[in-house]
Amino acid sequence: MKTVIVNASPRKIWSSAQILKSALKGAQEAGAETEYVDLYDLAYSGCRSCLACKRHGIANPCRCYWKDGLSPILERVCEADRLIAASPVYFGEPTAGFRAFLERLAFPALSYDNYLTSQYTGSLDIAVFLTMNVNREFYDRNYAEKMADYFMPFRFLNGKLDLYPVCDTLQVNDYSKYDMRVFDGGHKKELYEKEFPAVLDLAYRVGKGE
């Protein structure tokens, strides 16, 4: 079992990263071959529309042919059984880095012969943790449906797709040091201490494949 773990937050020690480190531990304990990637360490772009993946007779139509810092990661994701990712929500969507990753991974798999079938020959199970400030009620009312649409291209990777919203996250350690009056720092800290451990446990179990 090969599991690639992708952090799409620019921050390497905050909520998304903590969740993924827990998933990594679970995957390692289950004996998976693992790789952990911080996307924001890499120099890459979204799909460049070179359309090399749609050329007649191309050796491997389900691979992205554009070469940059993401290429080796995409190669390994395409050979993996599982992708576990986490992204903060920025202005109602996953981060720009995550979007670019999604385009590069999913577009080669999409068939332009019919829009329906996949050119991807493997099967990649994908779990995505979405971390955000809004509470669960707001997520269910305003984000859930659009996130399901947003992640639709991952269907072309032929595996399971599971989304895990993680709401009301702690954004800074000390809210009194910032102009962030819309947030109740005390409440956020309390949620982090009381509820976030259950999120880490969930991530651990996802990593383990339970």
Ligand SMILES: Cc1cc2nc3c(=O)[nH]c(=O)nc-3n(C[C@H](O)[C@H](O)[C@H](O)COP(=O)(O)O)c2cc1C
């Ligand atoms: C540029 C920016 C935009 C954000 N937009 C939203 C948003 O639209 N909705 C939301 O719930 N949280 C938003 N947030 C908060 C982050 O999603 C939240 O703090 C997240 O848990 C950060 O993840 P990290 O701690 O792993 O970096 C935004 C944060 C930043 C920096």
